Amino acid sequence: MSKILILGEHDAKTLNPATHKCVTCAKAIPGSHITVLLLGADTAAVAAQAAAIQGVDEVVRIDRAENAHPLAASFAPQIAALATGYTHLFGPSTSFGKDLTPRVAALLGVPQVSDLMAVDGAYRFRRPIYAGNAIVTLEADPARILVATVRVASFEAAPSGGAATISSRTLDVSLPSHTRYVGVHTGATDRPDLQTAARVVSGGRALGSAENFKLLFDLASKIGAAVGASRAAVDAGYASNEMQVGQTGKIIAPQVYFAFGISGAIQHLTGIKDARTIVAVNKDPEAPIFEVADVGLVGDLFQVVPELSRLIGA
Amino acid sequence: MQKIMVCIKRVVDYNVRVRVKPDESGVMLEGVKMSVNPFDEIALEEALRIKERGTNAEVLAVSIGVADTQQQLRTALAMGADRALLVQTDQPLDPLAAAHALLAIAKKENPDLVLLGKQAIDDDANQTGQMLAALWNRPQATYASKLAIDGTKATVTREVDAGLETIEVDLPAVVTVDLRLNEPRYVKLPDIMKAKKKPLDVIALxxxxxxxxxSFKIVKTEPPAQRQKGIMVKDVSELVDALKKKGLI
Incomplete structure (x- = not known):
């Protein structure tokens, strides 16, 4: 039997949907027993959410004042101490999981599979390399714990309807004081989260200014979409860093992705190729984005976007 | 701040379109242009800026790889690193093995700061910095978009999914850098000449x-599944019709 430990991600109030996607990945391993591990100052609320995910057998809480913020240097030794007896340890391929999971792997003395995108067996997986230009199939040694980050764009979120047991653990692990949380600045909005939104409206350098991004926010509001941006638009200062979609930004899989004025650099396409439908609008008929678009329109986004907003709103 | 160690990886140049070998044994690397991993270039630039801000720290560039990796270390020296060290091996190392080798160097060199890219653009693993920090039992600050050194502490702004997070770490620490930390300088010809005289040591892994x-066993390497080419529409009303047909609006 495979005993799988999933590193649950949360903000104390809400369990991040990346966790539900890790559960789907874990369920693909035959005969798996799935535990979601939650570290925090008070994980009662998110533990209840984790226990309700279909397929989760157990939720383990480690509540401790020092766990209020997810510092890898503090979380990793606790997770490593708890990992004994598990065959697999999965973290999400979010900034939380990508920061934390390799630190745990190193403490356990094992290598890590990053961006696990498909399960071919309990110890056989696929992952992308070279910005998704190649896919490797890897086999791991069953004699040691398999540590991986799960490419969340490759898996659907597991539905609710489960009723797992919840337990609390106290660990005798001393935590370092060399790393201290100061604060976080979020571009928080009431818009859907970019990483989990069903619809995403995204803009490139052709937008020309941060003010012009308002056009995309207007359209996004009409259709309940999140707003993303290409690396070029973020580098130019038109959009904030957390909006970046691509190999080095967020990798997303919405139902529909609207690319306005995005040429389609390979590193951007890496971030969107799991989208169900890609809609591209670009002035340049030769733009590479049209090679992957399901629906393409050659045109000026400054005319297309307002007209689209108007027609959809009608 | 006495010494900054910058880790450099030799990778396929980011402009090269990588192709998979027909026998699925890997990607085609013969005759392909190799460069310094772009994220590591940003790490080196940051080290040079810390030095130039008056700390006058020594900047050491370290790489692990084949003999030809000396080319990338010469580039690092031309950018402004004071000396370079190649840990030579013909065997490709995964991030855990690389972290062990870098730990051995860090223990010898005792840097106040280790800087490296958040990921290499070949394996996209995003692990080495975190693993080195774990093995070294030192702080890690990943995905840095701003770095301020203050005596024995560093304040690091990190690009995270929610926005920008700030943490404070005691030195020595491992900092992995993100795209927007800085824009690396161009190397000028006189710098390339000067770099030839700077020390570049080679030791065996x-x-x-x-x-x-x-490590993991690599079973095969395949090209990714291709998306089917879609349809082109001629105006916005056709676009709206197409979206309605797909049930998307």
Whole structure:
């Protein structure tokens, strides 16, 4: 039997949907027993959410004042101490999981599979390399714990309807004081989260200014979409860093992705190729984005976007 | 701040369109242009800026790889690193093995700060910095978009999914850098000439006495599934019709 430990991600109030996607990945391993591990100052609320995910057998809480913020240097030794007896340890391929999971792997003395995108067996997986230009199939040694980050764009979120047991653990692990949380600045909005939104409206350098991004926010509001941006638009200062979609930004899989004025650099396409439908609008008929678009329109986004907003709103 | 160690990886140049070998044994690397991993270039630039801000720290560029990796270390020296060290091996190392080798160097060199890219653009693993920090039992600050050194502490702004997070770490620490930390300088011809005279030491990986790497078996390497080319519409109303037909609006 495979005993799988999933590193649950949360903000104390809400369990991040990346966790539900890790559960789907874990369920693909035959005969798996799935535990979601939650570290925090008070994980009662998110533990209840984790226990309700279909397929989760157990939720383990480690509540401790020092766990209020997810510092890898503090979380990793606790997770490593708890990992004994598990065959697999999965973290999400979010900034939380990508920061934390390799630190745990190193403490356990094992290598890590990053961006696990498909399960071919309990110890056989696929992952992308070279910005998704190649896919490797890897086999791991069953004699040691398999540590991986799960490419969340490759898996659907597991539905609710489960009723797992919840337990609390106290660990005798001393935590370092060399790393201290100061604060976080979020571009928080009431818009859907970019990483989990069903619809995403995204803009490139052709937008020309941060003010012009308002056009995309207007359209996004009409259709309940999140707003993303290409690396070029973020580098130019038109959009904030957390909006970046691509190999080095967020990798997303919405139902529909609207690319306005995005040429389609390979590193951007890496971030969107799991989208169900890609809609591209670009002035340049030769733009590479049209090679992957399901629906393409050659045109000026400054005319297309307002007209689209108007027609959809009608 | 006495010494900054910057880790450099030799990778396929980011402009090269990588192709998979027909026998699925890997990607085609013969005759392909190799460069410094772009994220590591940003790490080196940051080290040079810290030095130039008056700390006058020594900047050491370290790489692990084949003999030809000296080319990338010469580039680092031309950018402004004071000296370079190549840990030579013909065997490709995964991030855990690389972290062990870098740990051995860090223990010898005792840097106040280790800087490296958040990921290499070949394996996209995003692990080495975190693993080095874990093995070294030192702080890690990943995905840095701003770095301020203040005596024995560093304040690091990190690009995270929610926005920008700030943490404070005691030195020595490992900082992995993100795209927007800085824009690396261009190397000028006189700098290339000067770099030829700077020290570049080569040691064998075996001489470090690091544990032999445990790795995954690579079964095969395949091209990704291609998306089908879609339809072109001629105006916005046709676009709206197409979206309605797909049930998307």
């Amino acid at each position: 075996d001489s470090l006495g690091v544990p032999s790497p445990v």
